[in-house]
Amino acid sequence: MPNDTFRAECRAREEAARGQQADESACGTCRGNVANGKQVEHDGCARRTLLLEPPDMPSYDVLIDMDMAEREALPARFHVPVFDDLGKPNAWLCRVCWTEGVVTSWPCNTAMKHGAQVFTPIHDAELQHERQTRQLAELTEQVEQARRIAVALEQENARLTTEKAELDKVCDEVMRERDGLHDALDQFAQAVAPEDVIGEHSSGNNPWANALELVTPMVEVDKLRADNAELEKALGLNEAAVA
Ligand SMILES: [Zn+2]
Numbered sequence: 001m002p003n004d005t006f007r008a009e010c011r012a013r014e015e016a017a018r019g020q021q022a023d024e025s026a027c028g029t030c031r032g033n034v035a036n037g038k039q040v041e042h043d044g045c046a047r048r049t050l051l052l053e054p055p056d057m058p059s060y061d062v063l064i065d066m067d068m069a070e071r072e073a074l075p076a077r078f079h080v081p082v083f084d085d086l087g088k089p090n091a092w093l094c095r096v097c098w099t100e101g102v103v104t105s106w107p108c109n110t111a112m113k114h115g116a117q118v119f120t121p122i123h124d125a126e127l128q129h130e131r132q133t134r135q136l137a138e139l140t141e142q143v144e145q146a147r148r149i150a151v152a153l154e155q156e157n158a159r160l161t162t163e164k165a166e167l168d169k170v171c172d173e174v175m176r177e178r179d180g181l182h183d184a185l186d187q188f189a190q191a192v193a194p195e196d197v198i199g200e201h202s203s204g205n206n207p208w209a210n211a212l213e214l215v216t217p218m219v220e221v222d223k224l225r226a227d228n229a230e231l232e233k234a235l236g237l238n239e240a241a242v243a
């Protein structure tokens with residue numbers, strides 16, 4: 001029958017392609033075969049299903065204190081099979097459903113009841129992996145952004161520190177100039193009149209203003225000089241005037 005022929009061809013094709021992936025633990029011969037596009041020589045050297053325990057699997061020290069009911073109540077993901085190759089007969093046992101002297105063959109009650117939740121299908125695992133990769137990329141971007149902000153803040157801080165130093169310098173100069181001006185005005189005031197006439201600096205007294213009031217303007221001085229010369233001439237006291 002044509003249908004039988006078709007099935008036989010399919011089966012032959014698959015069998016020829018089988019065993020072309022080596023397990024991590026494969027021997028050198030089988031690795032060599034696979035590298036050359038051939039099949040592994042030993043069944044045990046072919047790539048197998050990977051059984052990973054969940055990362056939060058309860059430790060032996062925690063399990064030892066639990067009774068069977070507590071163990072059965074543990075989440076389904078912990079009820080994975082382990083192969084006991086020492087017991088007689090060899091058997092698949094539940095990883096968590098055991099007490100001292102008592103073991104439970106797998107699937108245990110919990111693994112039977114919540115079968116779909118024991119293992120993660122590879123498709124879901126890949127989705128989860130993609131999600132984690134995306135989240136990692138997002139977090140990396142956020143960290144990078146935070147680093148850029150930190151660098152910008154550091155630069156701004158350095159700029160402000162420089163600006164402040166410059167302002168301090170200018171402020172010092174202004175204060176020095178002010179002190180110099182103060183000293184010069186004091187000198188001027190003291191040249192005009194002694195301190196007991198113009199007084200000291202206080203909230204009610206300004207010796208500079210007092211000194212200014214005592215100064216005779218140049219126009220008046222010129223007029224006084226002219227008057228004086230006139231007077232001296234009239235009195236014949238000034239030799240220059242006489243000559
Ligand atoms: Zn091998």
Ligand SMILES: [Zn+2]
Nearest residue numbers: 079094097108
């Ligand atoms: Zn179990």
